[in-house]
Amino acid sequence: MFYREAGDFKVSYEQDSQTFPIKFDRYRYYLVLLIAFLVIPFTINDYWASAILLPFLIYSIAAIGLNILVGYAGQVSLGTGGFMAVGAYACYKLMTAFPEVSMFVHVVLAGGITALVCVLFGLPSLRIKGFYLAVATLAAQFFLVWVFNRVPWFYNYSASGQINAPERDVFGIIITGPNAPAWATYLFCLVFLTICAIVARNLTRGTVGRSWMAIRDMDIAAEIIGVNPLKAKLTAFAVSGFFIGISGALFFALYLGAVEVGEAFGITKSFQVLFMVIIGGLGSIFGSFAGAAFLVLLPVILKVVGVDVLGWPTDIVAHFQLVIVGALIVLFLIVEPHGLAQLWRVAKEKLRLWPFPH
Amino acid sequence: MNMKLTTLALGAVMAAGPVMADLVFPSLSYRTGPYAAGGIPFADGYADYFTLVNERDGGIGGVKARLIECETGYNTEKGVECYESTKGEGALVYQPLSTGITYQLIPKTAADGIPLHTMGYGRTSAANGKVFGNVFNYPANYWDGASGIINYLLDENGGDLKGKKIALVYHNSAYGKEPIRTLEELAVKHGFELTALPVDHPGQEQKSQWLQIRRERPDFVMMWGWGVMNQVAIQEAANIRFPMENFIGVWWSGAEHDVLSAGAAADGYKAVTFHNVGRDFPVFDDMQKYVVDAGKAAGAGDQIGNVLYNRGMYAAMLAVEAAKTAQEIHGTADITPAMMRDGMEALEMPEARMASLGMPYFGPSFNVSCENHGGPGLVGVTQWDAEAKTWSLVADFQQTDGEVIKPLIEADSASYASENNIEPRCN
Numbered sequence: 150m151f152y153r154e155a156g157d158f159k160v161s162y163e164q165d166s167q168t169f170p171i172k173f174d175r176y177r178y179y180l181v182l183l184i185a186f187l188v189i190p191f192t193i194n195d196y197w198a199s200a201i202l203l204p205f206l207i208y209s210i211a212a213i214g215l216n217i218l219v220g221y222a223g224q225v226s227l228g229t230g231g232f233m234a235v236g237a238y239a240c241y242k243l244m245t246a247f248p249e250v251s252m253f254v255h256v257v258l259a260g261g262i263t264a265l266v267c268v269l270f271g272l273p274s275l276r277i278k279g280f281y282l283a284v285a286t287l288a289a290q291f292f293l294v295w296v297f298n299r300v301p302w303f304y305n306y307s308a309s310g311q312i313n314a315p316e317r318d319v320f321g322i323i324i325t326g327p328n329a330p331a332w333a334t335y336l337f338c339l340v341f342l343t344i345c346a347i348v349a350r351n352l353t354r355g356t357v358g359r360s361w362m363a364i365r366d367m368d369i370a371a372e373i374i375g376v377n378p379l380k381a382k383l384t385a386f387a388v389s390g391f392f393i394g395i396s397g398a399l400f401f402a403l404y405l406g407a408v409e410v411g412e413a414f415g416i417t418k419s420f421q422v423l424f425m426v427i428i429g430g431l432g433s434i435f436g437s438f439a440g441a442a443f444l445v446l447l448p449v450i451l452k453v454v455g456v457d458v459l460g461w462p463t464d465i466v467a468h469f470q471l472v473i474v475g476a477l478i479v480l481f482l483i484v485e486p487h488g489l490a491q492l493w494r495v496a497k498e499k500l501r502l503w504p505f506p507h
Numbered sequence: 508m509n510m511k512l513t514t515l516a517l518g519a520v521m522a523a524g525p526v527m528a529d530l531v532f533p534s535l536s537y538r539t540g541p542y543a544a545g546g547i548p549f550a551d552g553y554a555d556y557f558t559l560v561n562e563r564d565g566g567i568g569g570v571k572a573r574l575i576e577c578e579t580g581y582n583t584e585k586g587v588e589c590y591e592s593t594k595g596e597g598a599l600v601y602q603p604l605s606t607g608i609t610y611q612l613i614p615k616t617a618a619d620g621i622p623l624h625t626m627g628y629g630r631t632s633a634a635n636g637k638v639f640g641n642v643f644n645y646p647a648n649y650w651d652g653a654s655g656i657i658n659y660l661l662d663e664n665g666g667d668l669k670g671k672k673i674a675l676v677y678h679n680s681a682y683g684k685e686p687i688r689t690l691e692e693l694a695v696k697h698g699f700e701l702t703a704l705p706v707d708h709p710g711q712e713q714k715s716q717w718l719q720i721r722r723e724r725p726d727f728v729m730m731w732g733w734g735v736m737n738q739v740a741i742q743e744a745a746n747i748r749f750p751m752e753n754f755i756g757v758w759w760s761g762a763e764h765d766v767l768s769a770g771a772a773a774d775g776y777k778a779v780t781f782h783n784v785g786r787d788f789p790v791f792d793d794m795q796k797y798v799v800d801a802g803k804a805a806g807a808g809d810q811i812g813n814v815l816y817n818r819g820m821y822a823a824m825l826a827v828e829a830a831k832t833a834q835e836i837h838g839t840a841d842i843t844p845a846m847m848r849d850g851m852e853a854l855e856m857p858e859a860r861m862a863s864l865g866m867p868y869f870g871p872s873f874n875v876s877c878e879n880h881g882g883p884g885l886v887g888v889t890q891w892d893a894e895a896k897t898w899s900l901v902a903d904f905q906q907t908d909g910e911v912i913k914p915l916i917e918a919d920s921a922s923y924a925s926e927n928n929i930e931p932r933c934n
Contacts, residue, residue: 196595200588298679298705308688308919309630309681311610315926327618405583407610409681411708412583449588452578463578464538464547464806471539 151500168350185339190332198331203404205445206338207396212425212437213349214392219423220431221353222385223365224274228267228286230418231293232390234410235263236397238303241312244325244402245305252317252324256341256398263394264387266293271386275379278368290419297410311409314402325402334403341399345392350434352388361385362432428481430490439489447474528841529573530566530830532557532823533593535603538806540580541709542734544764545815547806549604550576552819554805555798559790560827562797567830568840581734583607590615599847600624600826606682613642614927622848626822627652627758627781631685632919634881637931639920641848645825645882646856646873647781647907649731650915652757653686654907655779655886656729657693659755662902669698674720676713676740677731679705686731686757692911710736717743730756737765745772752777755888761898762814766891774893777901779886782821782870784898786812790820790865814889814898821870828864829854852877871904877933884912 157172159165169175193202211233218226240259243250270289274282297303304312316326323329324337352358360381363371372378401408408414421444429440448470455466485491499506536550537543557572566572575596577589586608590601600622603609609629616623622641625633631650633642647655661668675690677683687703694701702725704716710732717740720728728749732740737760744754752775756765761778791812798804799811810816833842833850842850854875861869871885885904892899924931 196591199591204584308684309606309610310684311607311681313610313614313926327614405587405611406614407583407607409583409607409610411680412607415708452588456577462538462806463536463576464543467539467578467580 151503152497153501168347168354182343185343186336190336193331193335195331198335199404201446201449202335203338203399205441206335206342207399207404208422208425208441208445209438210338210342210345210399211393211396211422212429212441213345213434214389214396215422216426216429216431216434216437217349217353217361217392218385218389219426220433220436221358221365222361222382222389224271224382224385225279225283226286226389227283227416227419227423228270228289228293229393229422230414230416231290232263232267232393233397233400233418234293234297234414235266236260236394237401237408237414238297238312238410239263239394240398240402241305241314242303244315244317248315248317252319252337252402255317256395256402259398260391260394263397264390267386267390267393268383271383271390274382274386287416290416294410294414297414311407312401313407317402326406329403338399338403341395345395346434346438349388349392353434357381357384357388365432424478428478428488430488433488433490435493436488436490439493443489444474447477528597529571530599530842531573531575531593531597532826533575533577533589533596533598533601535577535579535586535589535593535601535605535608537579537581537604539578540582542581545734545759545762546581546604548762548764548810548813548815549819549822551804551806551808551810552816552821553602553823554819555794555811555816556820556823556827558798558803558805559794562801562803563793567827568834570840572827572830579603579605579608581605581607583611586611594619594621597844599830599842599844600851602626602822602826604628606630606685607680610681613639617641619844620848621844622851624822624826624851626818626825628682631881632916632923634879635916635920636852636876636878636880637920637933638924638929639880640932643851643875643880645854645875645880646871647884647886648881649685649757650689650912651781651881651884651886651907652779653689653729654693654884654912655888655905656755656757657690657697658886658905658907659777659779659888659902660727661697671699671727672702672723672725673699673727673729674702674704674723674725675729675731676704676706676716676720678710678733678736679707682733682759683731689912689915690729692915693908696908696911706732706736706740709734711739713739713743717747720744720749721747727753727755730754730760732756732760737762738768741766741769741773741776745769751775752890755779758818761889761891763896763898764813766893767896771893773891776891778889778891778898780814780889780900781886781904782818783868783887783900784814784817784889786817788866788869790869793865817869821866824864824866824869825854825856828856828860851875852880881916884909 151173152171169178215229218224236259239262240255243255243258273285304310314325316323322333324333360376363376364381425440425444428443430436451470455461456463534553537546554574557574561571575593579586579589602624606628609625612623624643627647629644631648633639633644634648690701706713730740754776756778758780766773766776829851832853833846834840836849837846852875856873858872873882884907886907887900887904888902889898890901
């Protein structure tokens with residue numbers, strides 16, 4: 150009944166190749182955008198912004214970035230935390246060096262700088278594959294964190310080695326620092342996420358994305374049919390780095406406001422984003438959203454249920470969180486190895502036939 | 508916007524009803540993760556003192572104190588979530604027990620007008636009340652700790668440290684880096700040689716640092732550690748047979764759980780402190796009677812009298828006394844965060860007041876003022892007795908080197924003020 154092509158006639162090539170070819174799907178997409186842009190900003194409060202929506206939006210960008218690298222191009226990376234740190238520190242240096250420039254420019258430039266760094270660390274991928282590449286990117290993770298801890302220039306020689314986001318605005322509206330209104334920070338992240346998701350979706354549907362997937366599925370075969378592995382792999386690293394850099398910059402400037410590299414961008418961050426991609430679904434943009442939502446929302450929901458509703462001691466709830474999230478990850482990987490995105494695909498397929506499955 | 512409406516509605520309901528609101532004290536604790544060993548006793552002490560005040564005195568000035576505990580796991584992201592979820596409840600003061608979370612809360616609490624008390628941690632230059640209007644770090648800060656250690660070593664060595672080698676083993680984070688600036692100044696002033704050895708989070712891997720100590724043979728080793736790092740460092744020091752009496756930790760590296768695992772080898776290890784240790788105070792009798800025997804102790808109830816339990820209790824006591832001061836100043840029992848801030852700024856803690864609370868000589872006597880949010884910086888030294896398994900105070904609370912610390916605080920707070928366009932207060 151839902152998600153039917155029947156009666157949905159296409160009369161031009163543009164219509165045929167649009168992102169959401171099914172009418173019902175397209176309207177659902179418009180509805181989500183409408184709520185996100187026109188309803189939530191008016192109802193949001195500090196708690197929803199800083200505790201739930203900002204981390205969800207920012208982790209979604211990071212997950213899309215990593216998904217391009219791992220899910221589409223098949224290059225396993227454990228350096229996400231380090232690359233996010235590059236984005237954060239690039240943004241910090243730009244914010245303090247050019248206070249009058251708009252935050253939009255800073256965040257995009259931070260993404261660009263991260264893309265360059267990411268390409269540099271992606272060079273070994275031309276020679277090594279699989280687990281060995283994972284180890285090489287792991288080296289990037291540790292090296293980058295070490296550099297940001299070690300070289301005082303990156304944190305402007307502050308005594309504590311912390312970086313603090315000064316107050317900056319976009320079109321006169323403050324979006325960093327403690328006085329930034331919740332709706333402004335939310336909208337700023339949402340705009341970036343929307344653009345990133347649309348760009349990623351279209352890249353993966355086009356030539357570039359097809360060459361990534363060819364490399365992922367079998368690199369020798371891809372090379373024989375004329376895909377340039379150097380170009381495919383390095384573009385994957387560059388695009389992925391760009392998105393991860395943007396997420397790192399937003400993570401520092403809008404979400405946390407003060408960051409210490411070892412604590413905020415350690416190896417656990419790399420794994421967290423990797424889990425989001427795996428749970429959400431490798432090679433799926435929707436999966437990146439689903440994975441980020443799962444890992445951001447679940448701990449908060451468990452905390453609210455355990456502490457506020459049931460009144461359990463906080464440490465018991467914190468331990469339960471670890472157990473439940475861990476168990477769910479294992480369960481998901483057993484029941485649905487292709488992640489939440491596959492569940493969504495199956496659900497759509499079922500809805501299409503419902504209520505007459507035969 | 509929504510939140511404001513809810514609070515307004517809530518406020519209207521409260522004003523209408525005859526029931527007085529509670530005084531809300533959030534406790535951003537960490538009972539899980541690599542730093543839980545230190546987080547649990549502090550959180551227990553903090554919670555138990557509020558329970559004691561409620562049970563024995565019927566609250567603060569007749570209004571019950573309500574503690575909201577929120578687990579941060581020493582993680583800044585969870586810290587943000589905890590702050591946002593508790594601030595709407597009318598939180599009077601935040602004590603996050605984490606330097607990382609403190610750095611995040613300094614601008615946020617300033618914007619929300621809620622005081623922040625970082626007792627012996629956080630941003631040292633917050634002692635300058637002219638710049639940091641609602642951050643307090645009395646009775647002592649890291650730079651007092653650093654200077655306290657050096658003063659103690661000066662006393663032990665006849666006032667002369669020329670040519671001595673002193674190593675600093677520190678947690679490679681904002682917390683651990685904080686004392687380095689002061690120590691560098693002090694090294695110039697007293698002519699000793701400082702070697703700084705960073706240890707990365709969480710601090711289980713320290714072999715190379717202690718190898719370097721073994722090679723360079725420093726006369727003294729200082730430690731700025733927290734969590735599992737402390738135990739490992741003390742064990743490593745014992746392994747290389749470094750004389751324990753020459754090994755001094757800051758107050759976050761001097762609790763029972765830090766030294767117990769090294770056994771007899773830890774005997775003689777020292778740490779600076781800004782409050783007294785042990786359970787030889789009348790307040791613990793009340794604690795036993797009203798809290799423990801009544802089955803209301805927080806956590807497992809096995810931490811009472813530990814160093815960090817005492818610190819948590821001391822933090823709660825200072826908060827309660829500040830709330831009482833605020834009630835006196837504003838003539839109302841139902842205080843707001845802004846009133847609480849005034850109370851903290853006007854807090855006086857003479858010896859007689861501590862004695863009347865059943866805590867004689869529990870901490871240094873001090874006054875807070877508009878300019879000075881850091882107290883006088885009196886620091887004592889404790890030593891571990893592995894035989895008796897007790898800490899004892901071996902040097903009284905003494906003055907630290909204000910001559911070195913004051914200009915540093917001025918400089919650091921001035922740079923914060925210029926970064927954030929803050930006009931100095933208290934003129």
